[in-house]
Amino acid sequence: MKPYKLLLAAGVLLLSMFVVACGGSDDDSSSSSTAASSSSTSSAAATSSSSSTTAEETKSEATEAKAEASEAASSDTSTAAAPSSASSAKPKEGGVYKFQTTSPRIGQDPINTTGTGYFYNWGQGLSTLLRYKIGQEYAVEAYEVQADLVNKWEQPAANEYIMHIDPAAKWHNVAPTNGRSFTADDAVFSIKRLASQDSRHSGYWMDLKSVEKIDDSSFKVTLTAPAADFLALTAFGFNKMMAPDAVEAGGGNLQNGPQVGTGEWLVDCEVDVQCIYKKNPTAHLKNEHGQTIPYLDEMRNVIIPDVQARFAAFRSQLIDQHTLTPEQKMVIDAKYPQVDILKAKSYSGRMIHFRNDQPPFDDKRVRRAVSKAIDRQEIIDVLNDGKGFFSYSMVQPNENAYLSQERFAKEYVQDIAECKSLLAEAGYPDGLSTMIWIANYSENYVATVELVQQQLLECGIEVELYIHDRATYLASVFTRHGTFEGMAYGPQGTFTADAWLNAYYHSDGGRNSGHVNDPELDKMIVAQHQELDVDVRTKMMLDIQEYLLDQNYQLVIMGAVSDYAYWPWIQGQAFSAGSDYPGGRIYQYFWVDPDKEAEFRK
Incomplete structure (x- = not known):
């Protein structure tokens, strides 16, 4: 395949x-x-x-x-x-x-x-x-x-x-x-x-x-x-x-x-x-x-x-x-x-993308540290009127193939102490400096990144914001092997889970902007693609989401309820x-x- x-x-x-x-x-x-x-x-x-x-x-x-x-x-x-x-x-x-x-x-x-x-x-x-x-x-x-x-x-x-x-x-x-x-x-x-x-x-x-x-x-x-x-x-x-x-x-x-x-x-x-x-x-x-x-x-x-x-x-x-x-x-x-x-829910999630091929984000511990520094519930409450949920931007083959909100919420609890510990293990005991790219889609998008910037600083991660016009942002971020630096924040479209996984996460995917190159994940994506048994494929999809949650190649920030x-x-x-x-x-x-x-x- x-x-x-x-x-x-x-x-x-x-x-x-x-x-x-x-x-x-x-x-x-x-x-x-x-x-x-x-x-x-x-x-x-x-x-x-x-x-x-x-x-x-x-x-x-x-x-x-x-x-x-x-x-x-x-x-x-x-x-x-x-x-x-x-x-x-x-x-x-x-x-x-x-x-x-x-x-x-x-x-x-x-x-x-x-x-x-x-x-x-x-x-x-x-x-x-x-x-x-x-x-x-x-x-x-x-x-x-x-x-x-x-x-x-x-x-x-x-x-x-x-x-x-x-x-x-x-x-x-x-x-x-x-x-x-x-x-x-x-x-x-x-x-x-x-x-x-x-x-x-x-x-x-x-x-x-x-x-x-x-x-x-x-x-x-x-x-x-x-x-x-x-x-x-x-x-x-x-x-x-x-x-x-x-x-x-x-x-x-x-x-x-x-x-x-x-x-x-x-x-x-x-x-x-x-x-x-x-x-x-x-x-x-x-x-x-x-x-x-x-x-x-x-x-x-x-x-x-x-x-x-x-x-x-x-x-x-x-x-x-x-x-x-x-x-x-x-x-x-x-x-x-x-x-x-x-x-109505929007399965088009807002995500943070990493340059997974470059330091410091080629280290799984650093990506997880960023995730633990972010208070997603504060983002939902302060900037989105308390309306929001967690989901990867993919429509699963059936309603049983989604990770539960409880599972996401457990993983996404802000923990500054764990963030600092992970950074120290990765060789950044004094924190680190990086940048995040964003396109000015709306005031809410910019305000979200500004709040994330404040939250990351609590863990010693200093982030410089690079706000681009949409054309520059899209050409640099939403393409195969993106040319952005550090991190990027933006929305992602809604597709079938199979199309989304193959495009964004397979090592040869046409939308693999974060330079993900994970042979184990490639095997999992190919296997679910060809599996016709509904129950078996449902289990595969849950396993893939757990794997993504562990690897943090991209971070789910929220899905909107509008x-x-x-x-x-x-x-x-x-x-x-x-x-x-x-x-x-x-x-x-x-x-x-x-x-x-x-x-x-x-």
Whole structure:
């Protein structure tokens, strides 16, 4: 087995569990964003006007929002009603949902970008062979697959899959596909293109031995060896199907279009302004009621770069959803009791990376000393409103494969005496000096590192902060064999545990920024990759996490628990492990209650 070589760009690294709902990042944009809604009768031209109005109106309210945070702290608060379950009512079809996420980017082909500027925008017009189960009835702790372009599959051998295409699946009715059926030839072409050396997503197909057409509606995939996560990776949002005739029309790539797919949306974007997503009239997926997915007629991504302006837009009902800071939540609790607030975990952890190949962090004792000097609970309480938990940034194959919070908490108790003892054993009885790199993602990220700096000083570890622009930070840290010095602090994206381990920890991993070179760990990663027995693999995953906890090649600081605010006419909030990053398919299950919208917009 060859290890994963996922060449992931910044978009992966800045995402939280509900990244599609709460926002994303691109190669050069921030991770914070919001969602929005408006009248279902507006045209594209009206949308452009609405975008301009939003920017102007929200500018004056941004300062007011900050002031009201302190006022609300002393006000009476009301508990907002919880959002209704995605399956508690039959969805109502129609309506428009406005949101704000990464600005669209141009000149990108789905095989050579990992930027959310593509996948959250143009990429919404393309489909994957399979998708993840989405809904509040599904556990968020694991990826479960269901049909998309492929509506059934067989596994005649441990390394073989026969896929059958949904006969209702069609390409968009635009040139050059003109509404023709999705065929096995299209699937074979797309898989080979995704697995090619030119593709940034070839790591997901590293076990591919061959893919061959059986007939127009079925094809066979043969792997070099069993791969436990093959179906889950097939459903991953990067693995989009592409039309051969579209690639040919684009001159051998899709960098400048044509933008055509089999997805649920017809997408039209204007960089740094907006994207409009109109429901595909030939969308092939249906729910248990026989309704076509998606339920909305239209979505709009209206770009609002300023974070406070986004909050002002939400409060003005110009947008439908906003991810709340603790201060903003106080405002909502005090003044907007009708707003639904949903709490959610983010499996995209915040981590400290070490240069494990250089002194002093090539010594396991020094890495552990740093860990014991950090008071993670203080970070959670002081900077994150007491909300947080511990997890590696990987979605395990099942809920039993996660280390318990009790196990993490026991390991992560601050112990300055042990820190000093470990440093002395490692040859640093008087402490040491080092540096930590950070990108200015947000005030919270910088404040976290400043607090860590103070905590480390208690143990005699003097740390100099190097705050970089995102581009420099990402190029130096989130790449194979990072060039940062000492330590680095930042977020990590959410993937299947198998993909995450192979990318970040295998000695040949494409995201092995910390220069981890551990033959024992390599063996453990390869073994779990090929293990098909669920119980045996669960035990392997627990053993790997214990090993990582002992070695401290990276330090988990925390995973966030965030507050997501929705206006009550937005229904059907649906979720999946990792929030279906980067597929963005959770929006397809949202719907607008027109009666509630009319009531609250009076």
